[in-house]
Amino acid sequence: MRLPALAIYGMVLLSLFSSHVNSAELPDIIDRIRPSVVAVGTVMPLRRPSAQFMGTGFVIGNGNLVISNHHVIPDLIDVAKKETLAVFSGRGEKAKVHPAKIVKADPDHDLVLLEISNGPLQPMSLAAETEIREGEAIAFTGFPIGMVLGLYPITHRGIISAITPIVIPSNNSKNLTAKQIQRMRNRFEVYQLDGTAYPGNSGSPVYDAQSGRVVGVLNSVFVKESKETLLERPSGISYAIPVKYVHALLKDAKKQ
Incomplete structure (x- = not known):
């Protein structure tokens, strides 16, 4: 990690603890954060279409960093065919492509930190670690249907329904999957939302509906594999x- 990037975490904290963010109407917040919500995928010049959508992300820090889910990053990138990891910004059909690279990954919590070129973009502010409670109003913005119709972010709203462990208990050990067993060794709590999300929403910012500060990263695949494996018909819970x-x-990226 280059030396100038080491100051990024400090800039994130500065945006967190600096001036108080006044409450605003949700439409105003959406207008403010829309430029910070990006698509994450790959670009291959000879592929048609050349851009492939994998998920959603959001800009933080100095405007050159993007947070998304780790599972949206492809396991293999075809370097021989000049495929590259990319972030797409803008709105509508004219998306701007930003070459991206992985700065730090956290597979255990399904998070990844990317650094982009051709920036900076407008960043979002992060909430304090313990700022949200059950019952509080939230919203999330992302691309549930990808870039099929262009980059048109969609916003859903809801509340924090529960703070719950990532893995549900099983009455029979035979019903446990390998992924569940692995995650039982690294149990942590996640936010259960009453809003419906789709695979393209993976990596979307979940933010306080009054301040716009990010309180979580939406996950529509990783958690469901653990929470809803035993359900015959998975619910619309996000x-x-x-x-x-x-x-x-x-913090880990800063130490790197």
Whole structure:
């Protein structure tokens, strides 16, 4: 990690603890944070379409860092065919492409920190690690249907329904999957939301509906694999990784 990037975490903390963010109407908050919500995927010049959407992310820090879910990053990138990791900003059909690289990954909490070129973009502010409680109003903005119709972010709102362990107990050990067993060794609490999310929403910022500060990272795959494996018909429940793990990821990146 380059030396100038080491100051990024300090800048994130500065945006967190500086001037008080006044409460605002949700439409005003959406207008403010929309430029910070980006698509995450890959670009391959000879592929049609050349851009492939994998998930959503959001900009933080100095405007050159993006947070998303680790599972949206492809396991293999075809370097021989000039495929590259990329972030897409803008709105509508004219998306701007930002080459990206992985700065730090946290597979245990399904988070990844990316650094982009051709920035900076407008960053979002992170909430304190313990700022949210059950029952508080939240919203999340992302791309549930990808870039099929262009970059048009969609916002859902709801509340924090529960703060719950990532893995549900099983009455029979035979019903446990390998992924559940692995995650039982690294149990942590996640936010259960009453808003419905889709696979393209993975990595979307979940933010306080009054301040716009990020309280979590939406996760529509990683948590469900543990929480809803035993359900015959998975529910429309959505989950978010608490922002405290984003803070931890930034601290680890600073040490790197």
